[in-house]
Amino acid sequence: MNPSSPPSPIRIAVVEDRVAFRRGLAAILDLTPGIECVGMYATGEEALREIPKAAPAVVLMDLNLPGMSGIECTGELKRLCPAGQVVMLTIEEDSDLVFAALRGGAAGYLLKTATPAEIVEGIQLVVQGGSPMSAVIARRVVESFHGQAKPSAKANLLTEREVEVLTLIAHGKRIKEVAVDLGLSATTIQTYLRRIYEKLQVHSQAAAVAKFLR
Secondary structure, three states, X not given: OOOOOOOOOEEEEXXXXXXXXXXXXXXXXXXXXXXXXXXXXXXXXXHHHHHHHHOOOEEEEOXXXXXXXXXXXXXXXXXXXOOOEXXXXXXXXXXXXXXXXXXXXXXXXXXXXXXXXXHHHHHHHHHOXXXXXXXXXXXXXXXXXXXXXXXXHHHHHOOHHHHHHHHHHHOOOOHHHHHHHHOXXXXXXXXXXXXXXXXXXXXXXXXXXXXXXX
């Protein structure tokens, strides 16, 4: 590859039953440098048929779809296309639904009220291995962390430092921010995260938070 060649655009698919919102979102994505919308689907069933062929890097998934729900569709997509990342995009703020989506394989959760810039930032973050989460959603995760939710049995396997790392991630902080807060390097935080993934048997920050709070 020519060193001066621009990087390939991030391939995005949108699963959303509302035509106007779906088309508007696709237009925003296509106008964003470095991002390409490769598919728009109105139902989970259609998405499961077509997304494996389109092979997007990220799927923006509505929660409330006709027929199969967004959570069900996410679980099936992760089985069919484990390398693809799913970000829930919805009006729902219910913490139970947030955790259900994350346990189903979603890598992040954004509200439809998010600005185009916030959605694009979320896409870029998930491609980099992060877990985008709207501020409102992150706050509800934190409230559950301090309130109703109790750590799962497997969470007892985590060391005190690993719990600190996961708690900061649950607050919506990025790896670099966690590193600054704990006075460690970003590489060290990534090592802690790998150990957390192994102990909780998950593959993403979002899934780790969901399983810790389950």
